[in-house]
Amino acid sequence: VCFIPGGLDCSISFVSHLLGKVCVHGRQKEILGVLVPHLTDLTKSDCIWQRICWRLVECVPDRWMEAVVLGFVQRAPGADVLSRLLGNLVVKNKKAQFVVTQKMLLLQYGHTTAVLQNLLGYLSLDSLRRTLLLRVLQELLETWSSSSAVKHSPAEQQLYISKAILICLSHLKEPEIESCRQELLTSMMEGVKCHLDSSLPQLRRLGMVVAESISSKINSEGPVLKFEYEEDDETRELKSLLVQTPPFCVVPSLLDDDRSEKAGAALPLVPESNEKPHPAAPVMPDEELDAELDSDDDLTPYDMSEDKELKIKTPAYIRDCIEVLTGSRAEDMDKWEATVKALESLVRKNPAATREVSVELAKILLHLEEKTCIEGFMELRQRAQVAVLTTDPIPVAKYLTSQFYSLNYSLRQRMDILDVLVLAAQELSCPKFHGKTKHSGAQKPCIQLLPGNDSSKDWRRIVDERIKSKTRRFDMGRSHVELASCPNAFNSVAGHFFFPLIQHFDRPLTTFDLLGEDHLVLGRLVHTLAILMYLAVNTVAVTAMGKALLEFVWALRFHTDSYVRQGLLSCISSLLLSVPTERILADMTEELLETQSWLGDVMEKDPDGDCRRLALQNLLLMENLKKKLEAVPS
Amino acid sequence: MALPPPDPQFVLRGTSAAVHTLHFSCGGPEPDIPLLFSGSENGFIHVWNLKTHRVDTALDGHGRKSVYCVETMGGKDRLLSQGRDQRICLWDLAEGRTSVTDSVFTEHVGFCRCSLLKVAQGRWLMAVAARSLEEVQILELPSKTSVCTLKPEVGAKLGMPMCLKLWQLNCDSQPVLLAGYEDGSIVLWSVSMGKALSQLICHQEPVMSLDFDAEKARGISGSSEKVLSIWSLNEQQNLQVYKTHELVNAGISDITIRPDKKILATAGWDHRIRIFGWKKLKPLAVLDYHTATVHCVSFSDHSNPRERLLAAGSKDQRISVWSIYAQT
Numbered sequence: 001v002c003f004i005p006g007g008l009d010c011s012i013s014f015v016s017h018l019l020g021k022v023c024v025h026g027r028q029k030e031i032l033g034v035l036v037p038h039l040t041d042l043t044k045s046d047c048i049w050q051r052i053c054w055r056l057v058e059c060v061p062d063r064w065m066e067a068v069v070l071g072f073v074q075r076a077p078g079a080d081v082l083s084r085l086l087g088n089l090v091v092k093n094k095k096a097q098f099v100v101t102q103k104m105l106l107l108q109y110g111h112t113t114a115v116l117q118n119l120l121g122y123l124s125l126d127s128l129r130r131t132l133l134l135r136v137l138q139e140l141l142e143t144w145s146s147s148s149a150v151k152h153s154p155a156e157q158q159l160y161i162s163k164a165i166l167i168c169l170s171h172l173k174e175p176e177i178e179s180c181r182q183e184l185l186t187s188m189m190e191g192v193k194c195h196l197d198s199s200l201p202q203l204r205r206l207g208m209v210v211a212e213s214i215s216s217k218i219n220s221e222g223p224v225l226k227f228e229y230e231e232d233d234e235t236r237e238l239k240s241l242l243v244q245t246p247p248f249c250v251v252p253s254l255l256d257d258d259r260s261e262k263a264g265a266a267l268p269l270v271p272e273s274n275e276k277p278h279p280a281a282p283v284m285p286d287e288e289l290d291a292e293l294d295s296d297d298d299l300t301p302y303d304m305s306e307d308k309e310l311k312i313k314t315p316a317y318i319r320d321c322i323e324v325l326t327g328s329r330a331e332d333m334d335k336w337e338a339t340v341k342a343l344e345s346l347v348r349k350n351p352a353a354t355r356e357v358s359v360e361l362a363k364i365l366l367h368l369e370e371k372t373c374i375e376g377f378m379e380l381r382q383r384a385q386v387a388v389l390t391t392d393p394i395p396v397a398k399y400l401t402s403q404f405y406s407l408n409y410s411l412r413q414r415m416d417i418l419d420v421l422v423l424a425a426q427e428l429s430c431p432k433f434h435g436k437t438k439h440s441g442a443q444k445p446c447i448q449l450l451p452g453n454d455s456s457k458d459w460r461r462i463v464d465e466r467i468k469s470k471t472r473r474f475d476m477g478r479s480h481v482e483l484a485s486c487p488n489a490f491n492s493v494a495g496h497f498f499f500p501l502i503q504h505f506d507r508p509l510t511t512f513d514l515l516g517e518d519h520l521v522l523g524r525l526v527h528t529l530a531i532l533m534y535l536a537v538n539t540v541a542v543t544a545m546g547k548a549l550l551e552f553v554w555a556l557r558f559h560t561d562s563y564v565r566q567g568l569l570s571c572i573s574s575l576l577l578s579v580p581t582e583r584i585l586a587d588m589t590e591e592l593l594e595t596q597s598w599l600g601d602v603m604e605k606d607p608d609g610d611c612r613r614l615a616l617q618n619l620l621l622m623e624n625l626k627k628k629l630e631a632v633p634s
Numbered sequence: 635m636a637l638p639p640p641d642p643q644f645v646l647r648g649t650s651a652a653v654h655t656l657h658f659s660c661g662g663p664e665p666d667i668p669l670l671f672s673g674s675e676n677g678f679i680h681v682w683n684l685k686t687h688r689v690d691t692a693l694d695g696h697g698r699k700s701v702y703c704v705e706t707m708g709g710k711d712r713l714l715s716q717g718r719d720q721r722i723c724l725w726d727l728a729e730g731r732t733s734v735t736d737s738v739f740t741e742h743v744g745f746c747r748c749s750l751l752k753v754a755q756g757r758w759l760m761a762v763a764a765r766s767l768e769e770v771q772i773l774e775l776p777s778k779t780s781v782c783t784l785k786p787e788v789g790a791k792l793g794m795p796m797c798l799k800l801w802q803l804n805c806d807s808q809p810v811l812l813a814g815y816e817d818g819s820i821v822l823w824s825v826s827m828g829k830a831l832s833q834l835i836c837h838q839e840p841v842m843s844l845d846f847d848a849e850k851a852r853g854i855s856g857s858s859e860k861v862l863s864i865w866s867l868n869e870q871q872n873l874q875v876y877k878t879h880e881l882v883n884a885g886i887s888d889i890t891i892r893p894d895k896k897i898l899a900t901a902g903w904d905h906r907i908r909i910f911g912w913k914k915l916k917p918l919a920v921l922d923y924h925t926a927t928v929h930c931v932s933f934s935d936h937s938n939p940r941e942r943l944l945a946a947g948s949k950d951q952r953i954s955v956w957s958i959y960a961q962t
Contacts, residue, residue, distance in 0.1 A: 299897065299911050299959055302919040303636035310883050310904045 012052065013059040020064030028071035036075045036085070043084045054087035057096075065095040066103070073104065074111070079121025091128050101136050106143060109160035113241070116164055124171035134176060137168040138183065144210065145191030151560065154607050155202055159234075162210045166241040169217050181218050188214045199523050199563030205229050209238045216242075314338040318346055318353045318361070325364050333372050340368075340380050347387040358392035359399050366403065366413065382420060389424035393493040397421070401500035407509055414512070414521055418528040421497055429490035429535040488538060495541040498532050501525065502552055519561045526556070526567030534574035543587060546579040550591050557598055562608040569602070569614035576621045581628060596622055639919050643943065644687055646953040651676035652926075653947030654702045655747070658934035659710040660684065660941075668936070669710050670955075672947055673701030679715055681727075682953070684943075695723045695734050703747040707758060707775075714760075714775075716740075716748050722762065724776070738778055741765035744794050750775075751800035751809055759825070761798045761811050770795050770813055772825050782828040784811065786821070793817045797843050799853075800825070814841030814855055820865065822873055834873035836863035843889045845898065847912070852876060854915075856886030856900055864915060879915050881908075885927075892933045892942075897959055899944055901928035907946050909958060919958065926950040 022031045042049040060068045069089070076082040090097045104111065104119060123133040143149050144161055177184070188211050195207020208227035215225035229235070312334045315321050324332065324339045347354045347361070354361065365385045370377045389396045403409065404417045505514050505525065514522045533549055536542045553568045572595060576584070584592065599622075602615040651674040660668035668684040677698035681691040696717030703716035711728035720743060724736040746763035753759050757774065764771040764783065768790070772781040786792050793816025802809040810831070811823040818837035821830050837857035846853035851867040862879040885903025891912060892898065900908045907921040907928055926949035934943040944956045 299916070299918055301636060301917060302639040304639070304917060304920045306639075306922065307882055307906070307920040 012056055016056050016059035017061065019056065020060040020068055023067035023071050024064045028067060028074075032071045032075045036072070036077075039085055040077065040081050050084055050087070053085050054089065057086055057089055058092065062093075062095045065093065066099045069096050069099045070104070073100070073119050073122075074115055076118050079118050079125060082118050082122040083125045086122065088126060088128055090123070090132060097132070101132055101139075105136060105140060105161075105164055109154075109157040111160070113163055113237075116160075116167055117241075120164065120167045120171060130176070133168060133171065134180065137165065137172070138180070140165050140168065141184070141187040141191070145187040145194065147190075147194040147197070150191075150194040150198060150203065150207075152607050154609055155200065156609070158203060158206060162206050162238065163241060165210055166213055166238055169213060170242050172217070177217060184214055184218050188218075199520050199561050202234075205235060206238075209235050213239070213242050312338045314342040316346075318350055318357060321346060322357060322361065322364060325368065337372055337374055340374060340377070340384075343384040344380065344387045347384060347391060351391045354388060355392045358388055358396050361388050362396045362399050366400070366417070382416070382423070385416075385420045386423045386427065389420060390427050390489075393424070393428065393489075394496050397424075397493060397496045398500070401497070404501065405504045405507075405509070405512070407511055409512075411518065411521055415524050418501075418524050421501075422528055422531050425490060425494070425497055425532055425535045428493065429488060490535060491539040491541075494532070494536040494539045494545065498529065498536070498541070498545050499548065501532075502529060502548055505552070506555075519559070519564060522556075522559075523561060523563035523567050526564055527570060530567060530570035530574045533571060533578055537578040542579050543583045546575050546584070547587060547591075549575055550588060550595070554591070554594070562606075562611060565602070565606065565608065565611050566614060569599075569611060569618060572599070572618045573614065573621065576618065576625065581625055584625065585629065592622070639921055640956065640958060642921075642923055642954040643957045644955050645923075646670070646672075646682055646687060646955065647951070648689055649674045649676075649678070649680055649951050649953070651678070652929065652949040652951060653953055654700060654929050655704050656930050656932040656945045656947050656953065657704045657706060658932055658936075658943070658945065659706045660943075661935040661937055662710065666710070668934070668941075670934075670945055670953070671704045671706070671713065672953055673704045673715060673717075674951075675700040677701060677717065677719075679704055679713070684955075691727075691732055693725060693732055695725070696721065702745055705748075705750050707750065708752065714748075714750065716762075718743075718745075722748060722760075736776065736778070738762075738773065740771075744796075746795050746797060749798040749800045749811070751802065753802070753805075753809060759800055759809055761800045761813075763795045763798070767794060768792050768815075770798060770811065770823070772800075772811070782825060784813070784823045784825075784828060784830075786830070791817060792819060792821070793840070796841050797855075799844060799846050801846055801848050803848055812844060812846055812853065814844045816840040818857060820844065820853075820855060820873060822867070822871060831871045832867075832873045834865055834875065836865060836875065837861065842886055845889050845891045847891055847895050849895065854889055854891070854898065856889045858885050858903075860884040862886065862889075862900070862915070877915065879910075887928060888930045890931050890933060892944075893935060894939070899931040899933070899946075901931045901946060903927045905948070907931060907944075907954075907956075909944075921946075921954075921956060921958075923954050924948040924950050924952065 019031065019035075022028075039049070039053050043053055057068060057072070069086070072085060073082065076085060086096075090100050100119060100123070104115075120133065120136070123129045123136065140161055144158075144165060150158065192207055192211040195211075196204055198204055198207075208229050212225050212227060315324060315335070315338070321339050321343055324335050362385065365381055365388065368381055374380065389400070400417050400421060404414055505522070508514070508516060512518060512521075514525065529549060529552070533542075533545055536545055549571050553571050556564065556568060559565055559568070579588075596619065599615045599618050603612050603619065606612050606615070649672060653672050653674055655673040657671045658669070659671065662668075667690075669690070670682040670684055672680045672682065674680065677694060677696045677700060679693040679695070679701055680689045681693070682688070683690045693713075693715070695715065697719045699717050699719040701715050701717045703714075705714045706712065707714055707724075711726065713725040713727055714722060715725065716722045720739060720741050722738040722740055723734045724738075726733055726735045740762050742763045742765060744763055748760050748762040751759045751761075756776075758776070759781065760773045760775050762771055762773065763769070766785075768786050770784045772784070773779065774781055795813045795815055797814045799812045800809055801812070809825045811825055812820060813823060814820050814836075817835075818839055818841060819833055819835045820841060821834075822832045823829070824831050836855055837859060839858040841855050841857050844853060844855035852864060853867070854862060854864045856862050860881045860883070862881060864876045864878065865873050866876045867873055881902070883902060883904035883906075886900050887903065888901040890899055895912055897918065898910050898912050900910070902908060905922065905924045905926060905928060907923075908917065909919040909921070910917055924946070928946050928948045930947045932945050934941075934945070936942050940960050942957070942960045944958055945953055946956070947953045
């Protein structure tokens with residue numbers, strides 16, 4: 001498509017119509033793929049071409065405007081190019097404004113970060129459009145800080161909105177930030193609250209990153225908000241959005257350079273001239289001193305071979321350990337540390353002695369607080385607890401499950417109980433888990449320790465692997481190391497782990513209400529039950545467990561927290577995998593049919609992507625069950 | 635074939651509390667009894683008779699709060715003690731008296747021992763950590779007037795002063811103060827001008843104790859880490875690191891150089907007393923008697939060199955007295 005340049009006053013509305021029609025029929029890529037690069041070059045320095053381009057887009061009829069604008073925003077290689085191509089279209093045309101400021105940001109969320117950068121950069125490049133930028137930021141913040149949005153919108157949409165907020169923030173100038181500082185602060189406080197309330201770690205992290213960024217923008221000097229979280233690619237990407245690297249010299253970037261120059265000048269001044277105290281190189285002794293030294297050698301040294309590093313005696317008996325841990329003598333901190341470090345191995349080496357005092361040890365460990373700064377205290381304590389639980393499962397499990405529902409424990413302690421139960425169950429149900437080191441056979445889902453909050457992810461991975469192994473039959477290239485078989489130690493105790501946990505979930509206590517505020521713990525409980533169910537495969541109690549679990553899931557199936565729902569769906573998976581098929585059909589047919597219809601609902605309508613995926617997997621498992629039965633002749 | 639380390643010559647028992655500070659007073663002519671003063675955690679100062687190895691007197695002047703510094707002022711009749719009751723007491727012990735003649739309320743709540751220096755007959759300078767976090771006050775005794783207050787610069791972040799040593803090269807030169815701080819640095823202060831002459835970072839952890847040899851212009855400091863640091867003072871009054879010595883176990887509570895400048899002793903958190911030669915810092919002996927942290931070491935001031943003793947006080951409530959390298 002070429003144009004007649006200069007002089008001639010031609011009407012290009014025909015071309016606009018053509019463009020619009022083509023775009024709305026879905027051919028944006030093809031036509032704009034040719035058009036946009038051409039126009040980019042032509043409009044680089046030529047004002048006439050810029051005006052022609054603006055005319056072109058302005059004349060596109062409203063009914064096709066959306067398609068054209070969308071296409072341009074997606075195709076333009078940069079915000080400045082977009083600015084040249086579209087001009088002030090968003091200000092002049094209502095439809096374009098709606099598309100750019102509302103539809104693309106709030107109603108859609110599939111666009112890439114580059115597209116977001118284009119869009120928001122475009123809005124920031126002209127003073128007429130900057131008001132729109134501020135308005136956009138306000139609306140984005142409103143969505144970000146609304147608790148219902150955080151609870152019900154999919155994680156991908158929340159990520160998209162967070163990115164948009166960060167990019168907007170990166171474009172704002174000082175006076176603008178000043179003017180909306182109060183609103184920024186209010187939305188940040190509300191938003192951070194909703195995000196931290198969420199049970200999904202990804203959403204919490206999103207909230208933290210955005211809040212930190214907002215805080216750093218509104219408090220450029222002075223203390224800023226700082227959260228502790230694990231950095232990963234997502235957070236790094238988000239943080240990188242805050243910094244703008246303007247490729248062309250527009251006025252705002254000059255200001256930035258100015259500021260960074262000043263910052264650079266300030267730095268050399270900081271190390272004070274007080275730094276005379278430099279550890280200088282050692283002064284070499286003179287020759288004279290050497291002569292003197294020889295004469296001083298009449299002092300003969302004594303035998304110093306006994307001078308070794310001090311070692312603290314670690315206790316050798318379990319009862320000694322108990323004494324040290326419960327004693328409160330302040331001087332014995334060294335001994336306390338040594339005891340905590342040695343406890344797990346002592347418990348495992350002396351099972352008989354441990355069984356005599358198991359419940360007492362469990363009680364001490366549950367309440368053990370860090371007295372000195374040991375590295376890996378939480379890990380040491382957890383391993384000791386698991387060791388005690390596996391050595392004497394029934395009484396200790398009874399104790400722990402009863403404490404789970406008791407008054408006056410913190411949420412962290414209750415979740416610790418769940419973690420310990422799971423780890424011990426895993427150890428008991430896997431043959432010779434503790435003794436052998438990890439084989440190269442990665443088929444075995446070996447998890448050393450639950451790293452806190454992310455335990456659900458690992459376990460989901462295991463269940464997924466197991467599901468995969470059931471639904472597809474590939475040739476297993478790697479050969480399994482055949483482990484020596486031994487009786488399943490989990491068989492006799494599975495019920496003791498499982499049933500007490502499931503019993504009292506609907507009875508609220510004064511400080512602990514699973515169905516109310518403490519939905520995080522409920523989520524963890526549900527995941528724990530799923531794992532225990534999964535590990536109970538081949539045990540005698542598995543059918544009874546399955547029935548109880550099914551009832552439990554049915555009661556909670558409409559829970560609003562997506563973490564809980566994911567847990568419920570994992571429960572169904574575990575159930576389908578662990579309970580033998582004959583028993584499922586014999587005892588649980590009606591319930592399963594009801595569950596199937598519920599799963600279908602979840603798969604279609606649940607806002608959370610993970611829930612939908614899990615529901616689909618469960619339906620597939622059920623299909624497989626049916627097929628297996630049909631394959632069996634009688 | 636090196637000899638095994640010697641045993642203590644005798645052990646003093648009976649303080650019934652951890653021993654925090656020791657000071658000998660054996661320089662008097664016969665028939666004066668050689669004495670050892672010890673300050674304990676229960677607030678008592680015990681005066682030990684080194685002939686009978688028993689307590690002659692017990693002084694109670696700090697309200698049962700731990701005594702962490704004792705010094706004599708020109709003889710055994712005048713004693714200065716510093717306790718955790720934030721007071722410094724001056725005692726008159728002549729002719730069997732046991733009375734507190736004067737006291738200075740320092741308002742210092744730390745553990746920094748004061749340092750005394752005799753500047754003229756009957757006149758002393760005392761450096762003591764003051765009420766404010768980083769300051770050191772110089773007082774004149776017995777008048778108790780303040781000579782100056784040594785304040786680090788704003789933002790220097792030295793922390794509390796941990797140990798002090800006042801000294802002057804000879805009677806005519808100006809007194810100067812060496813102070814070790816919580817951040818591991820040692821500062822040389824000029825008392826007359828009231829400002830810092832030099833600062834040296836010797837340790838990563840707080841400086842627990844230091845001692846200085848004015849003749850050789852070299853000093854040594856110990857900290858809670860495993861390193862002993864030896865530093866020197868050059869003509870421009872600048873501190874420089876001379877060398878460092880790595881120990882087997884971390885933590886030094888006290889360091890003292892023998893008056894004849896031949897050997898020095900360190901009191902360690904690992905229950906051991908270590909003896910080094912001062913010239914080259916050659917390790918000479920490790921005295922392993924105590925069963926808890928050794929809090930203090932002190933050399934005696936016997937006029938007869940062969941009678942010289944080393945005393946060490948520990949948290950295990952015992953004072954071990956050694957005769958080591960007394961023949962040189």
